[in-house]
Amino acid sequence: MKKKYFFTCILVLFLISCLPGCGKAPEDTSITTEASASEVDTAALLSQLPEHVTKEITVENETQKIDADVICTNEDDIREGTFQEREFSEEEVREAVTASGFQVADESIALSIYGSYLSWQDLDQDKGGEIEESEESISSLTDSCKSRIEALLSQLNVNQEIVSCEYGTRGGSEVFSYETSGFYNGIPFEWTDSTIAFSGSGEMIDGSLASFCIVADYSVANETTAALLPFDSILDRFAALLENGTISCVSSGQPVETIKLCYMLEKTDDSYQFYPVWNFEVEYTADWLKGSFLAEATRYVVLDARTGELIDYNDGGA
Numbered sequence: 001m002k003k004k005y006f007f008t009c010i011l012v013l014f015l016i017s018c019l020p021g022c023g024k025a026p027e028d029t030s031i032t033t034e035a036s037a038s039e040v041d042t043a044a045l046l047s048q049l050p051e052h053v054t055k056e057i058t059v060e061n062e063t064q065k066i067d068a069d070v071i072c073t074n075e076d077d078i079r080e081g082t083f084q085e086r087e088f089s090e091e092e093v094r095e096a097v098t099a100s101g102f103q104v105a106d107e108s109i110a111l112s113i114y115g116s117y118l119s120w121q122d123l124d125q126d127k128g129g130e131i132e133e134s135e136e137s138i139s140s141l142t143d144s145c146k147s148r149i150e151a152l153l154s155q156l157n158v159n160q161e162i163v164s165c166e167y168g169t170r171g172g173s174e175v176f177s178y179e180t181s182g183f184y185n186g187i188p189f190e191w192t193d194s195t196i197a198f199s200g201s202g203e204m205i206d207g208s209l210a211s212f213c214i215v216a217d218y219s220v221a222n223e224t225t226a227a228l229l230p231f232d233s234i235l236d237r238f239a240a241l242l243e244n245g246t247i248s249c250v251s252s253g254q255p256v257e258t259i260k261l262c263y264m265l266e267k268t269d270d271s272y273q274f275y276p277v278w279n280f281e282v283e284y285t286a287d288w289l290k291g292s293f294l295a296e297a298t299r300y301v302v303l304d305a306r307t308g309e310l311i312d313y314n315d316g317g318a
Contacts, residue, residue: 042228046075049231053259057239064242065255068280070231072261073186078305080275081223083265085116085216088156093120096155100148102209118214125203125210131168131175142167145176145204152209158217159183160200176204182218184263190279190302190312191265198265218272226276228305234278237308238301247301247313254282256300264302264311276305 055066090111097104097120108124146162153160158180165178182189182198189198202212229237241247250256258281263274280301302312 042078042225043076045228045230046072046078049075053235055235055239057242059242059245059249062249064249066235066238066259066280067255068257068259070259073188077185078187078226078228078261078276079185079223079263080226080306081273082221083218083272083274084221084270085272086158086219087115088113088118088214088217093118093156096152097209099155100152100209102148102152104209116214116216119211120202120209120213121211122209125205125208131166131170131177141174142176146178148204149176149178149202149212152212153180156214158200158214160198160214160217163188173206178202180214182216184220184274187276188260188262189265189274190262190277190299221271226306228276229308234303234305234308237303238280241301241310246310250282250300252282256280256282258298261305262302264304277311278303278305 049072050070053066053068053070057064057066090113093111093113094106104122105124108122110119110121110123112119142165145167146165149162159182160180161183162178163181165176167174167176169175178201180200191198198216198218200212200214203210242249258279260279260281262277262279264277266273279299280303281298282300283298299312299314301310303309304311
């Protein structure tokens with residue numbers, strides 16, 4: 001895995017948001033649901049979610065298969081409301097790094113803060129190049145490094161979790177590289193606006209903190225319990241979108257492998273609205289996105305969990 005820097009991430013996100021079929025849902029020609037979300041007890045609904053769904057939907061000689069695990073990482077309460085972006089201060093960042101047990105020399109640190117964007121870099125540490133994966137003690141070493149980064153995120157009071165990491169060697173040094181993404185009450189974020197990141201990345205080299213960045217974090221401005229549609233109604237809605245031609249079967253013929261409850265973020269003037277969605281995921285939506293950390297790499301169809309409305313659709317392509 002290559003280390004990903006902020007400006008590269010934003011550029012790739014922007015380019016993908018400009019692609020046909022990515023980042024915008026087509027016009028939905030038929031929105032009908034059999035049950036009103038307000039009539040359904042959310043806690044009872046969550047307790048009845050299936051663990052796995054198998055289904056086939058055939059439209060004009062094409063079949064879309066669903067062979068998917070159903071994932072909801074918080075079955076106690078699902079929320080909707082408003083987030084405000086966090087703003088970091090230099091003092092709290094330096095205190096958090098020190099409180100996490102990292103020893104650094106102030107004269108070698110390049111710290112940049114632009115509102116909710118934070119970049120911290122030790123200029124004395126070697127950067128760049130591929131990481132060669134190490135087979136020896138990979139599990140214990142990775143767990144140790146993860147624990148130290150998690151302590152740093154906790155000290156910063158950041159609402160993000162490590163979603164991928166790699167441990168190996170580069171130029172004779174031991175390197176731990178990681179990426180984070182935003183979560184709320186254990187539920188991951190999705191977003192339709194390419195300028196919203198709520199993510200981060202960083203590296204440790206020979207046990208020292210070499211770099212980290214945070215691309216937006218949040219605090220809760222207001223929230224309430226979200227009323228969800230029954231899951232069967234969500235599946236019916238997915239089938240109806242295929243049958244009326246609003247969406248198409250995955251071009252590669254791949255089945256939907258995961259149906260995951262996430263929080264969708266939509267930017268307003270000075271805040272972010274969040275609400276629950278069901279994300280129908282395939283292994284990857286296009287060959288050139290395989291292995292990518294971007295949401296579009298696996299996101300096929302996103303439905304509002306409260307109404308069944310189509311929020312986003314990526315048809316894949318080549």
